[in-house]
Amino acid sequence: MSPHSDSAHVHAQGHGHAHGNGHDRGDVDWEAMAAVLVNSGELQLPVLRRTAARLSELLAPEQEVRRVLDVGSGPGVMTCVLAETFADAEVVAVDGAPALLDHTLARAERLGVGERVAVRHAELPEGLEGGGLGAADLVWSSKAVHHLGDQQGALDALAGALNPGGLLAVAEGGLPLRCLPRDIGIGRPGLLARLDAAQEHWFEIMRAELPGSTTLVEDWPAMLRRAGLTRAGSFTLLLDLPAPLGEQARTFLHAQLSRLRETMSESLDAEDRKTLDVLLDADAPEGILRRPDAFLLAATTVHTGVRPA
Numbered sequence: 001m002s003p004h005s006d007s008a009h010v011h012a013q014g015h016g017h018a019h020g021n022g023h024d025r026g027d028v029d030w031e032a033m034a035a036v037l038v039n040s041g042e043l044q045l046p047v048l049r050r051t052a053a054r055l056s057e058l059l060a061p062e063q064e065v066r067r068v069l070d071v072g073s074g075p076g077v078m079t080c081v082l083a084e085t086f087a088d089a090e091v092v093a094v095d096g097a098p099a100l101l102d103h104t105l106a107r108a109e110r111l112g113v114g115e116r117v118a119v120r121h122a123e124l125p126e127g128l129e130g131g132g133l134g135a136a137d138l139v140w141s142s143k144a145v146h147h148l149g150d151q152q153g154a155l156d157a158l159a160g161a162l163n164p165g166g167l168l169a170v171a172e173g174g175l176p177l178r179c180l181p182r183d184i185g186i187g188r189p190g191l192l193a194r195l196d197a198a199q200e201h202w203f204e205i206m207r208a209e210l211p212g213s214t215t216l217v218e219d220w221p222a223m224l225r226r227a228g229l230t231r232a233g234s235f236t237l238l239l240d241l242p243a244p245l246g247e248q249a250r251t252f253l254h255a256q257l258s259r260l261r262e263t264m265s266e267s268l269d270a271e272d273r274k275t276l277d278v279l280l281d282a283d284a285p286e287g288i289l290r291r292p293d294a295f296l297l298a299a300t301t302v303h304t305g306v307r308p309a
Contacts, residue, residue, distance in 0.1 A: 030099035034075045036255045038103070041077025043252050043296075047237050048078050051302060052085035054235060055138060055169055058304055063165045065089045065137040071158065072124065072144030076104025076117070082140060083113040090116050094133060096123045124148060128157035135163050142171035149212035152223055159227035162307040168229060172220055174236060175299040179253050179288070186286055187275030195260055198267035220303035229305025241296040249296050250289050254280065257288060 041048065059065065065086045070079045073093035083091040091113075093104045101119040108117035120133065125148045127133065139158050148154045159168050176196050183189040207213055216223070221232040241249050261276045268276070281287045288294055 028097075030097055034100055034103050037074045037100070038077060038107075039248060039252055039255070041075070043241075043248055044239055045077070045081070047239050047300060048081045049085070050237055051169075051171075051300075052078075052081050054237075054302075055140070055167060055304070056085055058169075058231075058306070059138070059167050060165055060306075060309075063137065063167075067134070067136045067163075068092065068138045068140065069094060069133055069136040069161060071128075071133070071139060071141040073100070073104060073119075075100045076107045078140065078142065079104055079117060080108055080111050080113055082138070083108065083116050084111070086138065089137070090118060092118045092120055092133070092136075094120045094122050094127065096121065096127075125150070125154055125157070128154060128161075131161065133161055135166075136161055137163050137166045139166070139168045140171075141169075145170055146172055146207070147210070149207075149210035150214050151218070152214070152216060152226060153212075155223050155227045159224070159229050159305070159307060162229075164307055165309040166307050167304060168224065168227075168307070169302050169304045170220065170224075171300055171302045173218070173303075174301040177256070177296070177298040179256075179294055179296050181293055184275075184279075184286070184291075184293075186278050187271050191272060191275055194268065194272060195264065198264045199260075201267060202263065221305070224303060224305035227305065228307070230308055232303070232305040234301055234303045236299050236301045239296065239298045239300070243295040244292050245294050245296060250294065253288050253294060253296065 066089055068082050068086055068089050068091040070082060070091060071094045073079050073095045076093050079091055079093040083089070093101060095101055098121055101121060104117065104119055105114065108114040122132065124144060139161055141158060145151050145154045155168070155170070158170070162168055176192075178192060180192060184191065221234060224232040245253075257276060257279055261273070261280060265273055278284050278286050279288045282289050285291065
């Protein structure tokens with residue numbers, strides 16, 4: 001599930017969004033949303049830093065990285081990681097929510113990279129058209145492309161923003177988040193599997209309703225090759241926080257389950273809704289904020305390709 005307001009799909013990275021996708025954003029409390037997104041991103045900082053280091057390794061040694069785009073940047077957690085990793089580069093955060101871009105600038109200043117972090121307000125996919133984002137040596141986008149009707153067209157546009165020798169990296173797919181045993185002592189065993197099924201159904205409907213929605217085999221390396229890139233490949237990194245969890249991880253899981261309870265209710269039976277209510281009860285010993293067996297395990301897959309020099 002993305003902590004973003006228009007998604008109920010579990011996203012391990014938790015910091016990518018796509019705006020301008022046909023969903024109403026007028027009632028979003030962006031301050032509250034930013035807090036959820038920042039907590040999600042900071043919880044996963046070890047994974048984000050390993051990801052950025054891997055991207056650095058995938059670039060040719062002679063490839064200078066002077067400009068980086070973070071497309072669908074949210075409040076800028078990964079933007080700042082990229083600025084720290086690529087110390088000679090300007091990093092541009094691109095997002096459709098001005099409030100989140102404000103958070104990006106504040107975070108960059110606080111972390112001492114403010115001079116090299118810029119922001120660009122742009123709706124997607126319109127902001128990708130006509131080279132409007134300018135050229136870059138590295139383009140990063142997490143959990144944004146799947147919110148766009150024409151995913152291949154989006155990859156084509158992102159690849160088109162690369163300088164020769166530049167790298168495109170998109171975080172898409174991975175594995176559903178796991179946080180509880182199969183039998184949690186309340187309700188029917190297998191709750192998470194049923195939530196997975198409900199989310200897949202939601203996701204199918206969401207994709208079908210997107211403007212310009214097209215169906216294609218989501219073979220991301222093949223899609224990157226069709227976008228004109230070479231050395232297409234994938235890697236997966238694991239966020240593995242065993243029980244017992246600390247407060248930050250529990251807060252993250254509470255936000256995830258709250259969003260699922262809000263968006264998936266129609267797809268769940270009464271017993272599963274009741275189980276979720278117990279899990280979300282801050283005072284219940286069986287709740288996610290207190291139970292000793294809660295853990296956090298998520299796999300994020302990143303697909304990469306290089307523009308020929």
